[in-house]
Amino acid sequence: MPGTQSAVSLTDVSKTYYRGEPVYALDGVSLEIPRGSYTAIMGPSGTGKSTLMNLVGCLDTPTSGRVSIDGRDAGGLSDRERTRLRGSEIGFVFQTFNLMPRLTALENVRLPQLFQDVPRGERTDRARTLLERVGLADRTEHFPNELSGGQRQRVALARALVNDPAIVLADEPSGNLDTETEAEVLDLFSEFHEAGTTLVVVTHERHVAERADRIVHLLDGAIERIERLDASDSTDGDRDRSSGAAP
Template sequence: MNDLITLKGVTRVYEVGTEKIHALAGVDLTIRPNEYISTMGPSGSGKSTLMNIIGCLDTPTSGTYEFEGEPVHKMDDNQLASIRNRKIGFVFQTFNLLPKLTALRNVELPLIYANVPRDERLEQAERALRRVGLIDRMNHKPNELSGGQRQRVAIARALVTNPSVILADEPTGNLDSKSGEDIMRLFDDLHEAGNTIILVTHEEYIAKHAQRTLHILDGKINEDTLNG
């Protein structure tokens, strides 16, 4: 099977004033399709930077990053936007829904940037909302939904373009444990259905849902283990 994501010697250096901060200090990583990965590490370890680079929000200072064989490290802004749009689905800790749009409009948004015709867009958005069990709330705005429901809308938005990978940055961090569990069950289902999922989490029990756990420390992958 072809690799989905290949990072080789990836570094990321920030310049703050005259100081150079090595957020990533040489990361090698290979991820295959339909893997279920959790990423752990203390804050400041560089896991956010790694996720940003994998998510094509940021580019490495040095090293190579290939996504489905395409060299992401050579891409310009527009190409990165296109990869984010078509290949990657983001789920954030704070949901990051647009507060003034209905659930349906939020889910529809990535398809607008993908230039999908309107009829098709609505159909796909509704399908994604049905997938996360929120079809009956599709005309509600985020502030009319519970935290768990909001995160489901966000997951629907991540799913709607049929991405190659779903990146979830502490998806249960702002939820009560019951809703958090529901969300994790949803991720498990999505994995069952063939999706590739990369989670960032602080919680050991959340990390256990994944098959493989990466421990990041000081800008490097300290440990790369397969879970029981």
């Protein structure tokens, strides 16, 4: 991957949907997500969190502004190129796991490797190693319906990481888990972040967001403020909506 400082950069990004009349989902959002950082996104329902994730994940394109993923302007790519970028540079973890029911845990983890020009044996070794790292060495040949919710989320995390992406996006990753299992999964997120993975997590839960280095608070399609949780960062923890790009 290119050696850029930011995994993701949004510059004056707006997104408008037309449903009889215009709906302004995002309005002039600028945000830098440094490589290796851990960012949480919070805000009321309908404030633009899902739209922001879709743009960062190259599942949608902005109405105006620029979204760069690992130094590449996503808006300037064709649909096929964006698909390949998603497959190679972005990992996804969903609240509902989104595992293929007829594939084993190992086969589910290997799916994103279809975008990689890597020998089959190496792909399998990588997938197996990640399942071992998330504590599922003895579940590689189990199907999703044979796994608990926490185990399925661990498979989803391993799948998100299998291509060593520039960024991992997680949408309410602990929403379907009990308290004990949630803590185990969030501990895994923290472990991978400490190893250098760039994480962006959308959550409604304050205790989940507090695992991050900073919390980006959205309101009415704009960044209301950025709350910094990393004690080593001496910069001001809040930024109002009119102060320009967020570092």
